[in-house]
Amino acid sequence: MNQFEEQAEIVRQEQLTPEIFRLTLKAPEIASSALPGQFVMVRTSPCYDPLLRRPLSIHQTIGNEQVQLLYKVVGKGTRMLAALAPGKKLNLTGPLGHGFDFAGQQAVCLVGGGMGIAPLYFLAREILRATKPPKCIVLLGGRTGAELGPLPQDFKDIGATETHLATDDGSLGHHGFVAELLPLHLNSGHAWAVYTCGPHPMMKAVVGQCHQHGWQCQVSLETMMACGISACLGCAIPRAGLSGPYLHVCKDGPVFKAEEVAWL
Amino acid sequence: MIEADLRVTIGGLVFKNPVLTASGTFGYAKEFAPYVNLHHLGGVVVKGISLEPRRGNPPPRIVETAGGMLNAIGLENVGLDRFIAEKMEYLREIGTRVIVNILGDSLEEYQTLAQRLNEVKGISGLEVNISCPNVKKGGVAFGTDPAMAEAVTRAVCAHTTLPVIVKLSPNVTDITAVAKAVEAGGAQAVSLINTLLGMAIDAKSRRPKLANIVGGLSGPAIKPIALRMVWQVAQAVKIPVIGIGGITTTEDALEFLLAGATAIEVGTANFVNPRASQDIVEGLGRYVTENRLSGIREVIGGLILT
Numbered sequence: 370m371n372q373f374e375e376q377a378e379i380v381r382q383e384q385l386t387p388e389i390f391r392l393t394l395k396a397p398e399i400a401s402s403a404l405p406g407q408f409v410m411v412r413t414s415p416c417y418d419p420l421l422r423r424p425l426s427i428h429q430t431i432g433n434e435q436v437q438l439l440y441k442v443v444g445k446g447t448r449m450l451a452a453l454a455p456g457k458k459l460n461l462t463g464p465l466g467h468g469f470d471f472a473g474q475q476a477v478c479l480v481g482g483g484m485g486i487a488p489l490y491f492l493a494r495e496i497l498r499a500t501k502p503p504k505c506i507v508l509l510g511g512r513t514g515a516e517l518g519p520l521p522q523d524f525k526d527i528g529a530t531e532t533h534l535a536t537d538d539g540s541l542g543h544h545g546f547v548a549e550l551l552p553l554h555l556n557s558g559h560a561w562a563v564y565t566c567g568p569h570p571m572m573k574a575v576v577g578q579c580h581q582h583g584w585q586c587q588v589s590l591e592t593m594m595a596c597g598i599s600a601c602l603g604c605a606i607p608r609a610g611l612s613g614p615y616l617h618v619c620k621d622g623p624v625f626k627a628e629e630v631a632w633l
Numbered sequence: 634m635i636e637a638d639l640r641v642t643i644g645g646l647v648f649k650n651p652v653l654t655a656s657g658t659f660g661y662a663k664e665f666a667p668y669v670n671l672h673h674l675g676g677v678v679v680k681g682i683s684l685e686p687r688r689g690n691p692p693p694r695i696v697e698t699a700g701g702m703l704n705a706i707g708l709e710n711v712g713l714d715r716f717i718a719e720k721m722e723y724l725r726e727i728g729t730r731v732i733v734n735i736l737g738d739s740l741e742e743y744q745t746l747a748q749r750l751n752e753v754k755g756i757s758g759l760e761v762n763i764s765c766p767n768v769k770k771g772g773v774a775f776g777t778d779p780a781m782a783e784a785v786t787r788a789v790c791a792h793t794t795l796p797v798i799v800k801l802s803p804n805v806t807d808i809t810a811v812a813k814a815v816e817a818g819g820a821q822a823v824s825l826i827n828t829l830l831g832m833a834i835d836a837k838s839r840r841p842k843l844a845n846i847v848g849g850l851s852g853p854a855i856k857p858i859a860l861r862m863v864w865q866v867a868q869a870v871k872i873p874v875i876g877i878g879g880i881t882t883t884e885d886a887l888e889f890l891l892a893g894a895t896a897i898e899v900g901t902a903n904f905v906n907p908r909a910s911q912d913i914v915e916g917l918g919r920y921v922t923e924n925r926l927s928g929i930r931e932v933i934g935g936l937i938l939t
Contacts, residue, residue, distance in 0.1 A: 421702060
């Protein structure tokens with residue numbers, strides 16, 4: 370198993386928006402084996418509060434040296450993370466879980482909402498590098514334009530064919546949900562492969578669109594998780610059809626084919 | 634440097650050191666192989682096994698609390714057949730003792746598990762989870778009634794030649810009464826404590842944070858309670874006591890040994906620091922060496938009260 374525990378030195382801590390941060394860490398073992406869609410467990414406090422590690426998607430790796438994480442300050446753990454300056458060390462375990470499958474050469478569409486954008490950047494970069502798809506459309510959603518910060522430009526910079534935005538308040542791009550952009554921009558000329566990560570209702574809407582149009586869809590899910598390595602079994606989610614054993618996000622996922630999962 | 638003597642004996646078995654991993658926090662050991670030299674551990678207690686596979690509780694199953702976590706996994710496991718077929722081959726090669734945790738909802742289920750596991754190579758002992766409800770007795774947990782706890786211990790002991798450790802629930806008025814009952818039932822050791830029943834509510838939605846409403850509290854938050862119970866039980870019974878409950882550091886482990894535990898199990902700490910168990914083995918070794926002790930046995934029950 371290619372999993373490592375690393376005492377990773379912080380290289381850069383960038384505040385992209387009032388709440389969103391991009392953290393670059395020196396973690397050569399994790400960086401050299403991480404795949405798009407995989408995650409790390411981050412120990413935010415050396416003490417017991419918060420006690421548990423936080424699962425964070427890998428935003429990208431840089432060379433075989435660095436791991437980049439994108440996170441939003443939502444509670445005590447992420448607030449502690451945001452307070453860390455370069456030079457400080459952070460304990461990471463990873464890379465964990467089962468990432469995106471992107472071997473095919475078809476047209477792709479990446480749909481991200483909020484912090485769900487984090488793993489899609491790594492995926493977009495690798496797809497554009499490895500499979501040279503005929504089209505790579507990126508659809509990003511946020512509450513406001515300001516919340517998206519520099520992220521849309523990042524996708525343009527690596528060669529996404531088209532980037533379209535949606536915001537809840539209409540301050541940037543489409544005024545509405547990002548899932549509403551799919552039928553507007555995905556023409557029927559391609560057999561699309563759609564990859565999505567974001568809030569549950571957003572992904573459910575994206576999965577619904579894909580189902581309706583017959584597009585393949587992979588989803589990256591998030592749950593409460595204590596260990597990240599399928600020991601605690603805390604990250605159970607129901608399977609499609611609601612029968613049989615639960616799926617575990619840390620090991621069976623975090624990336625699933627949309628049809629494997631129950632969309633409640 | 635002479636390596637510190639960390640050996641302890643439980644139920645006639647010599648363990649290379651007193652550090653085991655607690656059931657349900659270490660998977661089937663393989664999950665931790667990237668982080669821990671498994672053969673450095675005193676032993677591994679694997680995830681609780683029932684006769685048939687169990688699906689477990691609906692999510693959400695876990696919630697973080699101050700210095701701890703609540704879980705309501707619901708004893709999800711692959712069942713006895715798949716455990717033997719899929720997990721034992723690896724466990725036989727890990728170079729340390731393997732204790733299998735068993736659970737059931739009837740005396741017959743415990744008996745069958747004991748009998749079937751008795752024929753499996755590579756198992757050093759059984760740990761019996763008696764915190765499960767007895768379906769035939771209206772769902773009262775075996776572990777909350779001394780007579781039922783004794784009965785389940787007798788049933789298991791009669792059907793195995795392996796040493797039997799009974800894992801006690803702290804959700805009782807007097808844990809020493811249950812400890813004495815399982816000792817009378819033939820247990821070679823007791824391990825304690827299992828999780829403390831707790832609850833958490835989301836004030837915004839006014840709903841419980843766990844789908845099961847209540848769950849078991851573990852982690853550093855429960856350590857003082859666990860330590861007190863271990864100390865009480867160690868004085869009440871003659872069989873060895875294995876201390877469990879919030880053990881995260883070497884110092885925590887030493888506290889339990891001083892209170893009378895012969896060994897300890899590391900649980901929730903494995904999630905926080907996957908190397909915790911091995912770190913504690915190394916820490917105990919340093920403690921024995923630095924204090925020029927003949928062995929870790931000198932520490933057991935060494936609490937000074939005067």
